Amino acid sequence: MTTLSLATVLAEAARRYPDKVAVVDDYARVTYRELWEQARAYAAGLRELGVRPGDTVAVQIPNVLDFPRVYYGALAAGATLVPVHLLLTPEEIAYVLRDSGTDLLVAHSSQLANATAAAHAAGTRLATVGPLPAGVPDAPPRLEEAASAVPPLRTYVTREAEDVAVVFYTSGTTGQSKGALLTHLNLVLNATVSVFDTSECHPDDVILGCLPLFHSFGQVCMNGTFRLGATMVLLARFTGEAAIDVMVREKVTSFYGVPTMYVALLEAAAKAETLPRLRLAGSGGASLPVAVLERFAETFDAPIYEGYGLSETSPTATTNQAAFGTRAGSVGHPIWGVEAEIARPEIEERIEFLPAGELGEIVIRGHNVFAGYLNRPEETAAALVDGWFRTGDLGTKDADGFLTIVDRKKDMIIRGGFNVYPREVEEVLARHPAVVQVAVIGVPDAVLGEEICAVVVADPGGVTQEDLTAWARERLGKHKYPRQVRFAESLPLGPSHKVLKRELRRTFADPAQQGG
Numbered sequence: 001m002t003t004l005s006l007a008t009v010l011a012e013a014a015r016r017y018p019d020k021v022a023v024v025d026d027y028a029r030v031t032y033r034e035l036w037e038q039a040r041a042y043a044a045g046l047r048e049l050g051v052r053p054g055d056t057v058a059v060q061i062p063n064v065l066d067f068p069r070v071y072y073g074a075l076a077a078g079a080t081l082v083p084v085h086l087l088l089t090p091e092e093i094a095y096v097l098r099d100s101g102t103d104l105l106v107a108h109s110s111q112l113a114n115a116t117a118a119a120h121a122a123g124t125r126l127a128t129v130g131p132l133p134a135g136v137p138d139a140p141p142r143l144e145e146a147a148s149a150v151p152p153l154r155t156y157v158t159r160e161a162e163d164v165a166v167v168f169y170t171s172g173t174t175g176q177s178k179g180a181l182l183t184h185l186n187l188v189l190n191a192t193v194s195v196f197d198t199s200e201c202h203p204d205d206v207i208l209g210c211l212p213l214f215h216s217f218g219q220v221c222m223n224g225t226f227r228l229g230a231t232m233v234l235l236a237r238f239t240g241e242a243a244i245d246v247m248v249r250e251k252v253t254s255f256y257g258v259p260t261m262y263v264a265l266l267e268a269a270a271k272a273e274t275l276p277r278l279r280l281a282g283s284g285g286a287s288l289p290v291a292v293l294e295r296f297a298e299t300f301d302a303p304i305y306e307g308y309g310l311s312e313t314s315p316t317a318t319t320n321q322a323a324f325g326t327r328a329g330s331v332g333h334p335i336w337g338v339e340a341e342i343a344r345p346e347i348e349e350r351i352e353f354l355p356a357g358e359l360g361e362i363v364i365r366g367h368n369v370f371a372g373y374l375n376r377p378e379e380t381a382a383a384l385v386d387g388w389f390r391t392g393d394l395g396t397k398d399a400d401g402f403l404t405i406v407d408r409k410k411d412m413i414i415r416g417g418f419n420v421y422p423r424e425v426e427e428v429l430a431r432h433p434a435v436v437q438v439a440v441i442g443v444p445d446a447v448l449g450e451e452i453c454a455v456v457v458a459d460p461g462g463v464t465q466e467d468l469t470a471w472a473r474e475r476l477g478k479h480k481y482p483r484q485v486r487f488a489e490s491l492p493l494g495p496s497h498k499v500l501k502r503e504l505r506r507t508f509a510d511p512a513q514q515g516g
Helices: 008-016 032-048 066-076 090-100 109-122 143-148 184-198 216-228 240-250 259-269 290-300 377-383 422-430 465-475 501-508
Strands: 021-024 029-031 056-060 080-083 104-108 125-129 164-171 177-183 206-209 231-234 254-257 280-283 304-309 316-319 338-343 360-366 388-397 403-408 413-415 418-420 435-445 449-458 484-487
Touching: 008 032, 008 066, 008 184, 008 216, 021 032, 029 032, 032 066, 032 143, 056 066, 056 090, 056 109, 066 080, 066 104, 066 125, 066 216, 080 090, 090 109, 090 164, 090 177, 104 109, 109 125, 125 143, 164 184, 177 184, 184 216, 184 316, 206 216, 206 240, 216 231, 231 240, 240 259, 254 259, 259 280, 259 290, 280 290, 290 304, 316 338, 338 388, 377 388, 413 435, 413 449, 418 422, 422 435, 422 449, 422 465, 435 501, 449 465, 449 501, 465 484
Parallel strands: 021 231, 056 080, 056 104, 080 164, 104 125, 206 231, 206 254, 254 280, 280 304, 449 484
Antiparallel strands: 021 029, 164 177, 304 316, 338 360, 360 388, 388 403, 413 418, 435 449
16 A cells, blocks of 8 residues: 555645745735644644545635645545635535535635535535634634644544545536546646646745636646745735736746736736746646737746646646747647647547647546546546546647647637536526527637637527526526627537537637627
8 A cells, every 4th residue: 555645745845844935825924834734723623523534525715825724634634625616606516515425515704605505505514714704693613613622633644645635526518517536646746747847946936826726727836836845825816917916026936827817917017017027937728829928928028838737637737848848839748757649539449549740639648647537437438548538639749749739529618717518508598498599619719718609599589698698697607607699590500410519610700790
């Protein structure tokens, strides 16, 4: 048995850099020694609230200090973590709680309304963390109070390297979210390789933590920062202006974000008096326009290393790296210990490689590939073939080994770095009494990368874009409902009577066609 815990990342940083500042947020600065002590205190508090090794703890917390405290506290207690997307509705959160078998949901006080409704619907126990407004009726148990009643855990609970550490929920083409199982080994190695083998990171770096920490990209940044012994500055609500202000104030050297964040930084930079002196920047989550990359390098005098990954790959799989040279428009080379190849997409039962330069499905193998989907053996078997993970993304790999993402085998939309699956949106809109038929597509957007567009065949009785947007907004997370609704007399169908979404994209991606 090989023992390994993701909690080691913080425990070892506290041993090696006890007096170094680990995290800064709007309210506090804590050293590694303090953060690890606080995490162990929360671990003891979770134990007081009934959490046992092997239990599942869901975490619904914004980018504030309580996120790493609870994250590493739950890991130290031997629990499996389920990060909860902050934009989900109570119904969507309840689904995640039920599907994951969550034993306890720990929600920040700012998220308490949605968390309470979700926990009640799912029959899940609830605790809260963070400052509670005075006079909150029927407030759930407070983790801080449970932690203060007992001594902190002396150290973290032993786990096996292949035990599941974190379950990331990633939407599927069926419209139901799937829990991707990431092991302690997956996440420790992804953080380690990211900072020591892939990027030219330094222990004296100061990293801006503006990516949502509930997201796999945000978590590899956090785990990587602590693995390195660097400092992370948390930003709870990202805007270009706020990011520049905090980067200048805290002397941030490294920035990691999704393309929409880079667009916002460039807009804010045009009005800013002082810009941060960045040394390194990384992009992922969606394709970064080359023009944005070039403008950023010119404005901030710092290179962007664009990469690629998925929740199922812990998440980093490939990135542009100084060791191999960089190429704008590509996502670089696989990280250390990982392979990425191009396989025939139409052959699903085995992996058959394609020559350099040919378009096919990106397949990945290595220490970063997940352990499967929770309680979904058939979908796991379809995704993991011959030891490779089939990503569902289409791309090419040139003779120099550079990987380029070309299109998606599935119809996933990436809006501002968040994955949105059309089927889920279609199911909601199809329940509107005036909707006869609907297809949801992604259309290009200069800020978000892609915007969600619903193409609707409506009942002759009539319905407006505002009606359908309001209907969807009430039933879907804020990142999922369509901002654009277009009406059509019919939807284009192929020989098998499937809607030809590529035809819709061709029609509605043209701004001249988007008038109504």
